[in-house]
Amino acid sequence: MRNLLCFFGLILLAVLLHQFLPWYAIVIAGLLFGAFAPLSSAGEAFAYGLLAGAIVWGGYSGILNYQNESILATRIGNMFGGLSAWSMVIITALLGGIYGGLGSLVGFWGRQLFGQGHTELEDFIQGIPKAELHLHIEGSFEPELMFEIAKRNNITLDYDSIESLKKAYKFNNLQEFLDIYYTGAQVLIHEQDFFDLTWAYLTKVHSQNVVHVEVFFDPQTHTDRSVAFDVVINGIHKALEKAKAELGISYKLIMSYLRHLSEEAAFETLESSLPFKDWIDGVGLDSSEMGNPPSKFAKVFKASASHGYKLVAHAGEEGPAEYIWEALDLLKVVRIDHGNRCLDDEALVQRIVEQKIPLTLCPLSNVELKVIQKMEEHPVAEMLEKGILATIHSDDPAYFGGYMNENYYETAKALNLTEDQLMQLAINAFEASWLSPEEKGKHIAQVKDYFHSSKYSQKQVV
Ligand code: ES4
Ligand code: ZN
Numbered sequence: 001m002r003n004l005l006c007f008f009g010l011i012l013l014a015v016l017l018h019q020f021l022p023w024y025a026i027v028i029a030g031l032l033f034g035a036f037a038p039l040s041s042a043g044e045a046f047a048y049g050l051l052a053g054a055i056v057w058g059g060y061s062g063i064l065n066y067q068n069e070s071i072l073a074t075r076i077g078n079m080f081g082g083l084s085a086w087s088m089v090i091i092t093a094l095l096g097g098i099y100g101g102l103g104s105l106v107g108f109w110g111r112q113l114f115g116q117g118h119t120e121l122e123d124f125i126q127g128i129p130k131a132e133l134h135l136h137i138e139g140s141f142e143p144e145l146m147f148e149i150a151k152r153n154n155i156t157l158d159y160d161s162i163e164s165l166k167k168a169y170k171f172n173n174l175q176e177f178l179d180i181y182y183t184g185a186q187v188l189i190h191e192q193d194f195f196d197l198t199w200a201y202l203t204k205v206h207s208q209n210v211v212h213v214e215v216f217f218d219p220q221t222h223t224d225r226s227v228a229f230d231v232v233i234n235g236i237h238k239a240l241e242k243a244k245a246e247l248g249i250s251y252k253l254i255m256s257y258l259r260h261l262s263e264e265a266a267f268e269t270l271e272s273s274l275p276f277k278d279w280i281d282g283v284g285l286d287s288s289e290m291g292n293p294p295s296k297f298a299k300v301f302k303a304s305a306s307h308g309y310k311l312v313a314h315a316g317e318e319g320p321a322e323y324i325w326e327a328l329d330l331l332k333v334v335r336i337d338h339g340n341r342c343l344d345d346e347a348l349v350q351r352i353v354e355q356k357i358p359l360t361l362c363p364l365s366n367v368e369l370k371v372i373q374k375m376e377e378h379p380v381a382e383m384l385e386k387g388i389l390a391t392i393h394s395d396d397p398a399y400f401g402g403y404m405n406e407n408y409y410e411t412a413k414a415l416n417l418t419e420d421q422l423m424q425l426a427i428n429a430f431e432a433s434w435l436s437p438e439e440k441g442k443h444i445a446q447v448k449d450y451f452h453s454s455k456y457s458q459k460q461v462v
Contacts (some may be wrong), residue, residue: 030100033107053103057095331352394407
Protein backbone atom coordinates (compact mmCIF):
# COMPACT_ATOMS: atom_id res chain seq x y z
CA MET A 1 0.00 0.00 0.00
CA ARG A 2 2.72 2.43 1.03
CA ASN A 3 4.78 1.39 -1.98
CA LEU A 4 1.81 1.91 -4.25
CA LEU A 5 1.31 5.41 -2.86
CA CYS A 6 4.99 6.20 -3.43
CA PHE A 7 4.70 4.88 -6.96
CA PHE A 8 1.82 7.20 -7.79
CA GLY A 9 3.79 9.98 -6.13
CA LEU A 10 6.64 9.23 -8.52
CA ILE A 11 4.37 9.42 -11.55
CA LEU A 12 2.92 12.68 -10.32
CA LEU A 13 6.38 14.08 -9.68
CA ALA A 14 7.56 13.05 -13.16
CA VAL A 15 4.54 14.69 -14.81
CA LEU A 16 5.07 17.82 -12.74
CA LEU A 17 8.77 18.06 -13.55
CA HIS A 18 7.99 17.64 -17.23
CA GLN A 19 6.31 21.03 -17.09
CA PHE A 20 9.63 22.67 -16.26
CA LEU A 21 12.34 20.40 -17.54
CA PRO A 22 13.14 18.66 -20.82
CA TRP A 23 13.81 14.95 -21.25
CA TYR A 24 15.82 14.50 -18.06
CA ALA A 25 12.80 15.35 -15.87
CA ILE A 26 12.16 11.61 -15.50
CA VAL A 27 15.74 11.02 -14.39
CA ILE A 28 15.42 13.67 -11.66
CA ALA A 29 12.05 12.27 -10.57
CA GLY A 30 13.61 8.78 -10.42
CA LEU A 31 16.59 10.06 -8.41
CA LEU A 32 14.35 11.72 -5.84
CA PHE A 33 12.14 8.64 -5.63
CA GLY A 34 15.10 6.27 -5.22
CA ALA A 35 16.61 8.48 -2.54
CA PHE A 36 13.50 9.06 -0.40
CA ALA A 37 10.95 6.28 -0.97
CA PRO A 38 10.91 3.42 1.59
CA LEU A 39 12.35 0.89 -0.84
CA SER A 40 13.83 -2.35 0.34
CA SER A 41 16.11 -3.27 -2.54
CA ALA A 42 17.90 -1.93 -5.59
CA GLY A 43 15.78 -4.23 -7.78
CA GLU A 44 12.62 -2.70 -6.38
CA ALA A 45 13.98 0.82 -7.01
CA PHE A 46 14.78 -0.02 -10.62
CA ALA A 47 11.45 -1.75 -11.27
CA TYR A 48 9.36 1.14 -9.95
CA GLY A 49 11.44 3.71 -11.85
CA LEU A 50 11.19 1.68 -15.04
CA LEU A 51 7.44 1.33 -14.82
CA ALA A 52 6.85 4.97 -13.97
CA GLY A 53 9.20 6.19 -16.75
CA ALA A 54 7.48 3.98 -19.28
CA ILE A 55 4.02 5.14 -18.23
CA VAL A 56 4.94 8.84 -18.28
CA TRP A 57 6.91 8.87 -21.54
CA GLY A 58 4.65 6.35 -23.25
CA GLY A 59 1.63 8.28 -22.04
CA TYR A 60 2.92 11.63 -23.25
CA SER A 61 3.92 10.48 -26.69
CA GLY A 62 0.77 8.36 -26.98
CA ILE A 63 -1.46 11.34 -26.24
CA LEU A 64 0.44 13.50 -28.70
CA ASN A 65 0.21 10.83 -31.33
CA TYR A 66 -3.49 10.37 -30.72
CA GLN A 67 -3.97 14.09 -31.22
CA ASN A 68 -2.01 13.80 -34.44
CA GLU A 69 0.59 16.12 -33.05
CA SER A 70 3.38 13.59 -33.05
CA ILE A 71 5.22 15.23 -35.82
CA LEU A 72 8.39 14.61 -33.86
CA ALA A 73 7.66 10.88 -33.34
CA THR A 74 6.84 10.46 -37.02
CA ARG A 75 9.93 12.38 -38.03
CA ILE A 76 12.20 10.31 -35.81
CA GLY A 77 10.32 7.18 -36.93
CA ASN A 78 11.14 8.07 -40.49
CA MET A 79 14.80 8.44 -39.58
CA PHE A 80 14.71 4.80 -38.38
CA GLY A 81 13.64 3.49 -41.75
CA GLY A 82 10.01 4.53 -41.71
CA LEU A 83 8.88 3.13 -38.33
CA SER A 84 5.27 3.97 -37.61
CA ALA A 85 4.45 6.67 -35.08
CA TRP A 86 2.95 4.07 -32.70
CA SER A 87 6.12 1.99 -32.72
CA MET A 88 7.89 5.20 -31.81
CA VAL A 89 5.53 5.61 -28.86
CA ILE A 90 6.59 2.18 -27.63
CA ILE A 91 10.27 2.95 -28.13
CA THR A 92 9.80 6.25 -26.30
CA ALA A 93 8.10 4.42 -23.43
CA LEU A 94 11.02 2.01 -23.20
CA LEU A 95 13.50 4.85 -23.22
CA GLY A 96 11.55 6.70 -20.53
CA GLY A 97 11.50 3.49 -18.52
CA ILE A 98 15.26 3.08 -18.72
CA TYR A 99 15.85 6.71 -17.72
CA GLY A 100 13.40 6.42 -14.81
CA GLY A 101 14.78 3.08 -13.67
CA LEU A 102 18.40 4.21 -13.77
CA GLY A 103 17.55 7.47 -12.00
CA SER A 104 15.77 5.62 -9.22
CA LEU A 105 18.60 3.10 -8.90
CA VAL A 106 21.23 5.82 -8.58
CA GLY A 107 19.05 7.62 -6.00
CA PHE A 108 18.70 4.40 -3.99
CA TRP A 109 22.44 3.71 -4.07
CA GLY A 110 23.16 7.32 -3.17
CA ARG A 111 21.06 7.00 -0.04
CA GLN A 112 22.84 3.78 0.90
CA LEU A 113 26.19 5.46 0.35
CA PHE A 114 25.32 8.34 2.67
CA GLY A 115 24.17 5.96 5.36
CA GLN A 116 20.48 6.74 5.19
CA GLY A 117 19.46 3.36 3.83
CA HIS A 118 19.43 0.06 5.67
CA THR A 119 22.80 -1.02 6.88
CA GLU A 120 23.96 -4.58 6.93
CA LEU A 121 23.46 -4.69 10.70
CA GLU A 122 19.87 -3.45 10.36
CA ASP A 123 19.11 -6.09 7.74
CA PHE A 124 20.70 -8.73 9.94
CA ILE A 125 18.61 -7.71 12.97
CA GLN A 126 15.48 -7.65 10.85
CA GLY A 127 15.99 -11.34 10.08
CA ILE A 128 16.36 -12.51 13.70
CA PRO A 129 13.18 -14.26 14.97
CA LYS A 130 12.26 -12.13 17.98
CA ALA A 131 10.06 -12.23 21.08
CA GLU A 132 8.59 -9.08 22.64
CA LEU A 133 8.01 -9.44 26.39
CA HIS A 134 7.78 -5.85 27.58
CA LEU A 135 5.26 -3.79 25.66
CA HIS A 136 2.46 -1.56 26.92
CA ILE A 137 -0.23 -1.64 24.25
CA GLU A 138 -1.23 1.93 25.15
CA GLY A 139 2.41 2.87 24.51
CA SER A 140 2.18 1.67 20.92
CA PHE A 141 -0.39 4.37 20.12
CA GLU A 142 1.10 6.19 17.12
CA PRO A 143 0.10 9.87 16.75
CA GLU A 144 -1.43 9.25 13.32
CA LEU A 145 -3.83 6.63 14.70
CA MET A 146 -4.45 8.75 17.80
CA PHE A 147 -5.66 11.66 15.63
CA GLU A 148 -7.77 9.32 13.50
CA ILE A 149 -9.51 7.76 16.51
CA ALA A 150 -9.91 11.15 18.26
CA LYS A 151 -11.64 12.45 15.15
CA ARG A 152 -14.10 9.61 14.84
CA ASN A 153 -14.88 9.85 18.57
CA ASN A 154 -15.35 13.63 18.36
CA ILE A 155 -12.58 14.30 20.85
CA THR A 156 -10.31 17.32 20.50
CA LEU A 157 -6.71 16.69 21.39
CA ASP A 158 -4.62 19.36 23.12
CA TYR A 159 -2.38 19.44 20.05
CA ASP A 160 -3.48 20.83 16.70
CA SER A 161 -1.28 18.58 14.58
CA ILE A 162 0.64 15.33 14.60
CA GLU A 163 3.87 17.37 14.48
CA SER A 164 3.03 19.46 17.53
CA LEU A 165 2.08 16.32 19.45
CA LYS A 166 5.36 14.66 18.51
CA LYS A 167 7.23 17.77 19.67
CA ALA A 168 5.83 17.18 23.16
CA TYR A 169 7.59 13.79 23.28
CA LYS A 170 10.54 15.04 25.29
CA PHE A 171 10.79 13.64 28.78
CA ASN A 172 13.06 14.29 31.74
CA ASN A 173 11.77 11.35 33.76
CA LEU A 174 9.13 8.61 33.95
CA GLN A 175 6.40 10.87 35.34
CA GLU A 176 6.65 13.39 32.50
CA PHE A 177 6.16 10.53 30.07
CA LEU A 178 3.27 8.98 31.99
CA ASP A 179 1.35 12.28 32.01
CA ILE A 180 1.37 12.35 28.19
CA TYR A 181 0.80 8.61 27.86
CA TYR A 182 -2.38 8.70 29.96
CA THR A 183 -3.65 11.74 28.05
CA GLY A 184 -3.14 9.95 24.73
CA ALA A 185 -5.05 6.89 25.95
CA GLN A 186 -8.12 9.03 26.67
CA VAL A 187 -9.29 8.90 23.07
CA LEU A 188 -9.78 5.14 23.29
CA ILE A 189 -13.49 4.59 23.91
CA HIS A 190 -14.94 1.77 21.84
CA GLU A 191 -13.99 -1.87 21.33
CA GLN A 192 -13.01 -1.00 17.76
CA ASP A 193 -10.49 1.56 19.09
CA PHE A 194 -8.75 -1.08 21.21
CA PHE A 195 -8.85 -3.49 18.31
CA ASP A 196 -7.31 -0.94 15.92
CA LEU A 197 -4.61 0.00 18.43
CA THR A 198 -3.62 -3.63 19.00
CA TRP A 199 -3.87 -4.64 15.35
CA ALA A 200 -1.66 -1.72 14.27
CA TYR A 201 0.99 -2.83 16.76
CA LEU A 202 0.83 -6.47 15.70
CA THR A 203 1.12 -5.78 11.98
CA LYS A 204 4.03 -3.46 12.69
CA VAL A 205 5.99 -6.03 14.70
CA HIS A 206 5.09 -8.76 12.24
CA SER A 207 6.98 -6.73 9.65
CA GLN A 208 9.96 -6.82 12.05
CA ASN A 209 9.92 -10.61 12.34
CA VAL A 210 8.57 -10.63 15.89
CA VAL A 211 7.00 -14.08 16.26
CA HIS A 212 5.85 -14.01 19.88
CA VAL A 213 4.47 -11.17 22.02
CA GLU A 214 3.57 -10.79 25.69
CA VAL A 215 1.52 -7.63 25.86
CA PHE A 216 0.64 -5.44 28.85
CA PHE A 217 -2.60 -3.53 29.08
CA ASP A 218 -3.61 -1.08 31.81
CA PRO A 219 -7.33 -1.67 32.54
CA GLN A 220 -7.51 1.12 35.14
CA THR A 221 -6.43 3.76 32.62
CA HIS A 222 -9.73 3.02 30.89
CA THR A 223 -12.12 1.85 33.61
CA ASP A 224 -11.36 5.06 35.57
CA ARG A 225 -12.81 6.94 32.56
CA SER A 226 -15.93 4.75 32.60
CA VAL A 227 -14.82 2.58 29.70
CA ALA A 228 -15.88 -0.93 30.71
CA PHE A 229 -13.33 -3.69 31.26
CA ASP A 230 -15.00 -5.93 28.67
CA VAL A 231 -14.81 -3.22 25.99
CA VAL A 232 -11.05 -2.95 26.50
CA ILE A 233 -10.26 -6.63 26.64
CA ASN A 234 -12.62 -7.66 23.83
CA GLY A 235 -10.91 -5.29 21.39
CA ILE A 236 -7.41 -6.34 22.42
CA HIS A 237 -8.27 -10.05 22.47
CA LYS A 238 -9.84 -9.99 19.00
CA ALA A 239 -6.76 -8.38 17.48
CA LEU A 240 -4.45 -10.87 19.22
CA GLU A 241 -6.52 -13.80 17.94
CA LYS A 242 -6.54 -12.36 14.42
CA ALA A 243 -2.75 -11.99 14.52
CA LYS A 244 -2.41 -15.57 15.71
CA ALA A 245 -4.59 -16.84 12.85
CA GLU A 246 -3.40 -14.57 10.05
CA LEU A 247 0.16 -13.61 10.98
CA GLY A 248 1.18 -16.67 12.96
CA ILE A 249 2.14 -14.58 16.01
CA SER A 250 1.73 -16.38 19.34
CA TYR A 251 0.82 -14.26 22.34
CA LYS A 252 0.23 -13.89 26.07
CA LEU A 253 -1.74 -11.08 27.69
CA ILE A 254 -0.70 -9.38 30.95
CA MET A 255 -2.99 -7.13 32.95
CA SER A 256 -1.01 -4.44 34.72
CA TYR A 257 -2.03 -2.73 37.96
CA LEU A 258 -1.30 0.98 38.21
CA ARG A 259 0.93 1.41 41.23
CA HIS A 260 0.13 5.09 41.79
CA LEU A 261 -3.41 3.95 42.66
CA SER A 262 -4.39 2.04 45.81
CA GLU A 263 -4.15 -1.70 46.40
CA GLU A 264 -7.90 -1.65 46.88
CA ALA A 265 -8.32 -0.34 43.32
CA ALA A 266 -6.07 -3.16 42.10
CA PHE A 267 -8.31 -5.65 43.91
CA GLU A 268 -11.34 -4.22 42.08
CA THR A 269 -9.47 -4.66 38.79
CA LEU A 270 -8.62 -8.24 39.69
CA GLU A 271 -12.31 -8.86 40.38
CA SER A 272 -13.35 -7.36 37.00
CA SER A 273 -10.82 -9.53 35.22
CA LEU A 274 -12.10 -12.85 36.51
CA PRO A 275 -14.79 -13.41 33.84
CA PHE A 276 -11.96 -13.08 31.29
CA LYS A 277 -9.45 -15.17 33.22
CA ASP A 278 -8.91 -17.55 30.32
CA TRP A 279 -7.72 -14.71 28.12
CA ILE A 280 -5.27 -13.31 30.67
CA ASP A 281 -1.99 -15.03 31.43
CA GLY A 282 -0.54 -12.86 34.12
CA VAL A 283 -0.53 -9.61 36.06
CA GLY A 284 2.08 -6.86 36.18
CA LEU A 285 2.75 -3.62 38.04
CA ASP A 286 3.53 -0.36 36.24
CA SER A 287 3.26 3.45 36.37
CA SER A 288 5.01 5.83 38.83
CA GLU A 289 7.63 3.77 40.62
CA MET A 290 9.13 6.16 43.17
CA GLY A 291 7.11 6.16 46.39
CA ASN A 292 5.03 3.18 45.26
CA PRO A 293 7.09 0.15 46.30
CA PRO A 294 6.05 -3.40 45.43
CA SER A 295 5.23 -4.04 49.11
CA LYS A 296 2.12 -1.87 48.63
CA PHE A 297 0.67 -4.63 46.40
CA ALA A 298 1.70 -7.80 48.24
CA LYS A 299 -1.87 -8.89 49.03
CA VAL A 300 -3.30 -8.34 45.57
CA PHE A 301 -0.41 -10.19 43.95
CA LYS A 302 -0.99 -13.13 46.28
CA ALA A 303 -4.68 -13.10 45.38
CA SER A 304 -3.85 -12.84 41.67
CA ALA A 305 -1.61 -15.90 41.91
CA SER A 306 -4.41 -17.81 43.62
CA HIS A 307 -6.51 -17.27 40.49
CA GLY A 308 -3.78 -18.79 38.35
CA TYR A 309 -2.17 -15.60 37.06
CA LYS A 310 1.58 -15.50 36.53
CA LEU A 311 3.34 -12.53 38.14
CA VAL A 312 5.72 -9.83 36.90
CA ALA A 313 6.46 -6.28 38.07
CA HIS A 314 8.30 -3.19 36.93
CA ALA A 315 11.11 -2.60 39.41
CA GLY A 316 14.46 -0.82 39.48
CA GLU A 317 13.71 1.43 36.52
CA GLU A 318 13.88 4.64 38.56
CA GLY A 319 13.42 2.97 41.93
CA PRO A 320 16.24 1.44 44.03
CA ALA A 321 17.52 -2.15 44.14
CA GLU A 322 15.42 -2.55 47.27
CA TYR A 323 12.26 -2.47 45.11
CA ILE A 324 13.62 -5.42 43.08
CA TRP A 325 14.16 -7.40 46.29
CA GLU A 326 10.58 -6.61 47.29
CA ALA A 327 9.21 -7.65 43.89
CA LEU A 328 11.01 -10.99 44.25
CA ASP A 329 10.46 -11.66 47.94
CA LEU A 330 7.06 -10.08 48.61
CA LEU A 331 5.30 -10.24 45.24
CA LYS A 332 7.05 -13.45 44.15
CA VAL A 333 7.33 -12.36 40.52
CA VAL A 334 8.87 -14.66 37.91
CA ARG A 335 10.31 -11.79 35.85
CA ILE A 336 11.42 -8.21 36.50
CA ASP A 337 10.52 -5.48 34.01
CA HIS A 338 13.55 -3.18 33.60
CA GLY A 339 15.57 -4.02 36.73
CA ASN A 340 18.46 -1.76 35.68
CA ARG A 341 19.24 -0.82 39.26
CA CYS A 342 20.07 -4.39 40.32
CA LEU A 343 23.65 -3.57 39.41
CA ASP A 344 23.86 -1.40 42.54
CA ASP A 345 23.63 -4.54 44.69
CA GLU A 346 25.98 -7.47 44.23
CA ALA A 347 23.96 -9.87 46.36
CA LEU A 348 20.89 -9.08 44.27
CA VAL A 349 22.77 -9.76 41.04
CA GLN A 350 23.87 -13.10 42.46
CA ARG A 351 20.26 -13.96 43.34
CA ILE A 352 19.01 -12.96 39.86
CA VAL A 353 21.72 -15.03 38.17
CA GLU A 354 21.24 -18.09 40.36
CA GLN A 355 17.47 -18.13 40.04
CA LYS A 356 17.59 -17.19 36.36
CA ILE A 357 15.21 -14.27 36.91
CA PRO A 358 14.78 -12.57 33.52
CA LEU A 359 15.17 -8.80 33.26
CA THR A 360 13.17 -7.32 30.38
CA LEU A 361 15.27 -4.29 29.44
CA CYS A 362 14.11 -1.45 27.22
CA PRO A 363 17.13 0.49 25.95
CA LEU A 364 15.40 3.27 23.97
CA SER A 365 12.98 3.80 26.86
CA ASN A 366 15.92 4.11 29.24
CA VAL A 367 17.52 6.82 27.11
CA GLU A 368 14.25 8.72 26.52
CA LEU A 369 13.30 8.68 30.21
CA LYS A 370 16.83 9.59 31.31
CA VAL A 371 17.36 6.37 33.26
CA ILE A 372 20.70 6.57 31.44
CA GLN A 373 22.20 9.62 29.77
CA LYS A 374 23.17 7.96 26.49
CA MET A 375 22.91 4.55 24.86
CA GLU A 376 26.64 3.93 25.28
CA GLU A 377 25.96 3.70 29.04
CA HIS A 378 23.37 0.94 28.71
CA PRO A 379 24.12 -1.94 31.10
CA VAL A 380 22.88 -4.82 28.92
CA ALA A 381 26.35 -5.99 27.89
CA GLU A 382 27.57 -5.87 31.48
CA MET A 383 24.51 -7.83 32.57
CA LEU A 384 25.12 -10.56 29.97
CA GLU A 385 28.71 -10.67 31.12
CA LYS A 386 27.54 -11.32 34.69
CA GLY A 387 25.30 -14.16 33.49
CA ILE A 388 21.99 -12.32 33.92
CA LEU A 389 19.13 -13.51 31.70
CA ALA A 390 18.73 -10.08 30.10
CA THR A 391 16.39 -9.43 27.19
CA ILE A 392 15.67 -6.42 24.94
CA HIS A 393 12.21 -4.92 24.31
CA SER A 394 10.44 -1.75 23.33
CA ASP A 395 8.22 -0.66 26.29
CA ASP A 396 6.31 2.21 24.63
CA PRO A 397 7.51 2.24 21.02
CA ALA A 398 5.29 5.07 19.77
CA TYR A 399 6.79 7.39 22.38
CA PHE A 400 10.41 6.27 22.56
CA GLY A 401 11.35 6.19 18.88
CA GLY A 402 11.46 2.53 18.04
CA TYR A 403 10.05 -0.96 18.04
CA MET A 404 12.04 -4.17 18.51
CA ASN A 405 14.40 -3.76 15.54
CA GLU A 406 15.34 -0.23 16.53
CA ASN A 407 15.97 -1.26 20.14
CA TYR A 408 18.26 -4.08 19.04
CA TYR A 409 19.98 -1.92 16.47
CA GLU A 410 20.66 1.13 18.62
CA THR A 411 21.97 -1.05 21.43
CA ALA A 412 24.15 -3.18 19.15
CA LYS A 413 25.59 -0.08 17.52
CA ALA A 414 26.27 1.86 20.71
CA LEU A 415 27.75 -1.05 22.65
CA ASN A 416 29.48 -2.82 19.76
CA LEU A 417 27.64 -6.01 20.63
CA THR A 418 29.12 -9.16 19.17
CA GLU A 419 27.16 -11.66 17.14
CA ASP A 420 27.26 -14.03 20.14
CA GLN A 421 25.79 -11.37 22.40
CA LEU A 422 23.00 -10.66 19.92
CA MET A 423 22.22 -14.36 19.67
CA GLN A 424 22.19 -14.66 23.45
CA LEU A 425 19.71 -11.78 23.71
CA ALA A 426 17.41 -13.31 21.10
CA ILE A 427 17.55 -16.73 22.79
CA ASN A 428 17.05 -15.20 26.25
CA ALA A 429 13.78 -13.60 25.15
CA PHE A 430 12.28 -16.98 24.22
CA GLU A 431 13.77 -18.55 27.34
CA ALA A 432 12.17 -15.82 29.49
CA SER A 433 8.79 -16.11 27.74
CA TRP A 434 5.77 -18.02 28.98
CA LEU A 435 5.75 -20.37 26.02
CA SER A 436 5.81 -24.12 26.67
CA PRO A 437 9.22 -25.86 26.76
CA GLU A 438 8.48 -27.36 23.32
CA GLU A 439 7.61 -23.99 21.78
CA LYS A 440 10.68 -22.39 23.38
CA GLY A 441 12.87 -25.14 21.98
CA LYS A 442 11.47 -24.68 18.49
CA HIS A 443 12.04 -20.91 18.48
CA ILE A 444 15.50 -21.15 20.02
CA ALA A 445 16.51 -23.69 17.36
CA GLN A 446 15.33 -21.23 14.70
CA VAL A 447 17.35 -18.42 16.25
CA LYS A 448 20.46 -20.61 16.28
CA ASP A 449 19.82 -21.68 12.71
CA TYR A 450 19.55 -18.07 11.65
CA PHE A 451 22.81 -17.09 13.29
CA HIS A 452 24.68 -20.13 12.00
CA SER A 453 23.44 -19.96 8.43
CA SER A 454 23.47 -16.20 8.05
CA LYS A 455 26.03 -14.73 5.71
CA TYR A 456 26.65 -12.19 8.45
CA SER A 457 29.44 -14.08 10.07
CA GLN A 458 32.03 -11.68 11.41
CA LYS A 459 32.51 -11.99 15.14
CA GLN A 460 32.10 -8.26 15.63
CA VAL A 461 28.98 -7.10 13.88
CA VAL A 462 29.67 -3.39 13.81
C1 ES4 B 1 5.87 2.54 31.57
CL1 ES4 B 1 8.42 2.96 30.88
C2 ES4 B 1 7.18 2.64 32.01
N1 ES4 B 1 7.47 2.53 33.29
C3 ES4 B 1 6.48 2.29 34.13
N2 ES4 B 1 5.20 2.19 33.78
C4 ES4 B 1 4.90 2.31 32.50
N3 ES4 B 1 3.75 2.25 31.83
C5 ES4 B 1 4.00 2.43 30.54
N4 ES4 B 1 5.29 2.61 30.38
ZN1 ZN C 1 7.23 -0.85 30.92
